[in-house]
Amino acid sequence: METVRKNITLSRNQAEEIERFTRLNGLSFSEFLRDAAIKEIRRRNDQDLLDYLRENTDFVSDLEQKEIDKLNLDDFKEEDFRELSIDEILRG
Incomplete structure (x- = not known):
């Protein structure tokens, strides 16, 4: 798998909160952010119009x-x- 490195900017409080969570749950910082981002993308893509x-x-x-x-x-x-999907609405 080809990997890509990205830099992100967080406040010190945000970084510390994520680091505490990942330590307690046995995850790496990167693993947690990757999983959380993909989960949110899928949640939004699967969301029906009324919920959106x-x-x-x-x-x-x-x-x-x-x-x-x-x-x-x-x-x-x-x-x-x-019925329109959210993608159709966002595309115009």
Whole structure:
């Protein structure tokens, strides 16, 4: 396996916290960061749209909700739509 070396910048507190954790769990610093990064990438890629929106957006104001309610979105049929993946949304 070809390896690539990357430098990262952490605060002293962040580095110490990670070092304590890795020592207690028998992991190397690099191993922990690699595993944590890959796990987060997979979690975000597998996340459905509703969870993504809940995690990354705020609720609308009362005024905005009234405007949305005026659109009568309940009149649309489910077959008129298709589910989008997060990747499709992020790509535009």
